[in-house]
Amino acid sequence: MGQKVIVNADDFGMSKGINYGVMEAYLNGIVSSTLLMPNLDAAEHAVNISRVACPDLFIGQHTNFLLGKPCSDPAKIPAMVDADGNFHRSAYYRSGQGHFVYDEVRRETIAQMERFRELLGYYPEHIDCHALGDETVDQAFYDIALEYGIHTTLKYSGDKVWPSLPGYLETGLLLEVNGLPFIEAGTHVEHFLRDDFALLKQDTSKVIEMHFDAGFLDQFVLDNSSMTTPRCRELETLCDPRVRAWFDAHDLERISFADLKRK
Template identity: 30%
Template sequence: MVARWLIVNADDFGLTPGINAGIVEAFERGVVTSASLMVRQPAAEAAAAYARAHPALGLGLHIDLWESIPKDGDWVRLYQHVPDDAASVAAEIVAQIERFRALVGRDPDHLDTHQHVHRLEPVGSAVRAAARALGVPVRGEPPLRYLGGFYGQTGVGAPYPEGITPERLLELIDALEPGVTEFGCHPGFVDADDPLGGTMYRVERNVEVRTLCDARVRARLARGDVVPCTYADAARAGLTA
């Protein structure tokens, strides 16, 4: 029987000191195995320093091109690092990979994108090309699976607290299929009025820390029928290609 491997990846490492602290807590005391670094954000250097000192934490690049938020029934750009054209996007991805190397001292073990914009073009083609050059996987690309069902808001930013309970996380673990699956998560210590607190996703991050560190969740993964891992672990086992 093919084993069930699980990567629990915390996005937005490097966004703020509070988010860094929440990710560290969920790694040291919880079930987080991996994180994705935002190299252009204010707390990136501190996040990279932690990753260098703790190589057991898997670390990928959270490619950060722009962020959109819902407003008046539409999505608008909150910020934008680069124009939408293919050449600019590709150049920015290369620049962020180089910044990752400078901060961490090695290549990322996978690539993903802020707000999953690699599901759209021209970003998707540029991300896949960069991943091929690095020899690393892209989030959600077969044979890997990505599940975003652990999340505390709806698709339009409304609160969805039942999405980040221990019961929800246990349900997702129990339903895992054979092979390698990544659960995305967004732990952090964030005040409701923090202007850099993950933008539209703020206080939910505090709840995620508690859930990811919940004793029932830790005990479930200790049962042995699911293998907690990083992208690098899965690659060494020949499961990422």
């Protein structure tokens, strides 16, 4: 049995430049799924262009608590927003000023799921959290996944092992690629060809999950994201034919989160 790998492009809906980059990485690269940030203005643009350019692209939810305005009433999630009703940025949490409250995380996540449904006509089959979280976030996501019968990726609980989600294949290696110590300025072709990600050393009974931040730059990204030029490098790498050939040569099957559901 070959190794199954989800090659995901995060941040769909962050900006038009990111949206076009995700399309490029799916149509001409190895990306097999993407995750939408439903609360942002460019989310509608993302959905509209994907319907035309690649209607088969799997789109899940990249729940966002760090950028823009929430989908729920800011007054009901006071720990998550500033005086203007905008989400606190990541620096606020990293400095120790903020913390996540279970009821607020749950409320806003479900509100973003409702916005997702408005945009796409259905609830997301998979949810995860953008950039930063803690065990409180993971607990809320796990509970929501059980309640809605969907899949989630839990990233922020350290070594804690969560019970498997019923009805879904088991995932193993989780790679937030731009958080890896050997990735300094975006992913390069050589990282794949040398198997720096150790994709060929994993238990083939478990699905590998890789998250990338590929995209084109525009002013919104330059003004609002700490991840800038590495996105361009990553996009070029994911679209390089040598990477696709390496996947094929090693029997690495690219799947989406939809394929995790047991048949």
